[in-house]
Amino acid sequence: MCGIVGVVSPAPVNQLIYDALLLLQHRGQDAAGIVTLQGRKVYMHKAKGMVRDVFRTRNMRALPGNAGLGQVRYPTAGNAYSEEEAQPFYVNAPFGITLAHNGNLTNAQALKAELFSADHRHINTESDTEVLVNVFAHELERTTRGLPLTPQDVFSAVGNVHRRIRGSYAVVALIAGHGLLAFRDPYGIRPLCLGRSADGTVMVASESVTLEGTGHQFERDIAPGEAVFVDLQGNIHTRQCADRTQLSPCIFEFVYLARPDSVLDGISVYQARLNLGETLAKRVISTVPPNEIDVVIPIPESSRPSAMQLAQLLGLPYREGFVKNRYVGRTFIMPGQAVRKKSVRQKLNVISSEFKGRNVLLVDDSIVRGTTSREIVQMARDAGARKVYMASAAPPVRFPNVYGIDMPTASELVAHGRTVEEVRQIIGADALIYQDVDGMKNAIGKLNACLNGFDASCFDGVYVTGDINPEDIARINEARIGQEDPLEENTTRLAIPNPQEV
Secondary structure, eight states: OOEEEEEEOSSOOHHHHHHHHHHTGGGOOSEEEEEEEETTEEEEEEEESOHHHHOOHHHHHTOOSSEEEEEEEOOSSSOTTOGGGSSOEEEOSSSOEEEEEEEEETTHHHHHHHHHHTSOOOOOSSOHHHHHHHHHHHHHHHHHTTSOOOHHHHHHHHHHHHHHOOEEEEEEEEETTTEEEEEEOTTOOSOOEEEEOTTSOEEEESSHHHHHHTTOEEEEEOOTTEEEEEETTOOEEEEEOOSSOOOOOBTHIIIIISOTTOEETTEEHHHHHHHHHHHHHHHHHHHSOGGGOOEEEEOTTTTHHHHHHHHHHHTOOBOOOEEEOTTSOOSTTOSOHHHHHHHHHHHEEEOGGGTTTOEEEEEESOOSSSHHHHHHHHHHHHTTOSEEEEEESSOOOOSOOOSSSSOOOGGGOTTTTOOHHHHHHHHTOSEEEEOOHHHHHHHHHTTOTTOOOOBOHHHHOOOTTSOOOHHHHHHHHHTSOOSOOTTSTTOOSOOOOOGGGO
16 A cells, blocks of 8 residues: 555646645655656655655755656565665666556566566566566567557557556556556556646546645546556546456555545545444444443544444444544554554553543454554553443454555464454453444445445455465565564554544
8 A cells, every 4th residue: 555646737746746745645654756757857756754754855856847756655565674665666768667556466576587587677676666667668668669659559558567467556657758657457456546737737646635635626536457648748648458347446445544535436435434333333233232332432543433423323422532642653564563562552542531430332443463452452441441342343354465455464463263252352352343344345335336346355355356375475475575674673664644644
């Protein structure tokens, strides 16, 4: 899960891309990068860290041009600590191509070998983005064969890319002297949308909030398998480039990843979370009688819409019982359990009066490793709660994710191979209520009848691309980000702030 943006404008784009990346900061804060294009010359600055830290005034001045792209990185492949693997990536032939992507290629290792042996291209990092840009560059070179570039050539190259690569990918690329390209995998797993402003600026971005927050009118989502090419005059060319497509977006975007004020593939993220709260309420009733619950308390921030809807339907008081330190990031992706446990206490503080002497129902958006949930349940008890019930707006996370979310190995997932009762004992709650998989899919899916379903693989183990087996998962895990940086103890691999805070 990364955030990407691409722009073609009548005016300089450096500040606009910077502002767009701030609106995408929740999608990654390991590294950030911006590339601009002035004529045929490419200008780039990228580094580890958050947007506000990576770009200073001197960096912005060195990014001239009226077309560009940017990315905030959340690493799920390669080395999280290598500055070389910050995106975008650049290759000089053909034309000069700069590319950034959101997602995860599941056949990156095979492609890497193929690029070396058959395409005679060298990959210098462990990043699957470097693989992707080289595959695209090779296909574009084959398509043009030294002739002038046309949009049709670009679309033919994208079609060949679709045939070669597997996994999830939403891509933005600059072709020097020609324009901006955006395309999406044939399943539409990762989001990408298109918009314009009154002055003729064209923007593509991971989430609609990026368009709206920068003064652009949302036009539509880019379809699965579709490519959009924007020339340097702002003219938009589009084509469906995949042989077969289906719209099956990642359901975890709606549960947790995306900002609540975004609309992805025609679905309001906020409304999706309200619907999850509604279906979760029915599950709560079957487990804990509402008269045994004194108060509903969300675990900030993503669970708030679900918790509010649940409380309203059950006729229970809704209270804020936790205050969040906005400068400590999300904890489920931290590298060490000791670090993760310490961070929960730094991240949340209780309002004791909301817990003392009460039976409380805590609502979270999901339970991944269980470390955070266990600590939060204990914090509620320490604050004087009589009983602590835990409800998850998402089903048990039982399977690894291979499409760009850091849920790498089954052994790290608290629900893998365990019953709900066993998970309840681990986190120490008096009752544990999970959403069910079908209820989750129905609650969100009814918001857009055009969907072909979801990738819900971390919940149901069904990988939408249909080409993933246990051996693939093991191989992908080997290529994922490594252990903690030995030079930086007790730091997060990535600490994503909640969407409401950026």
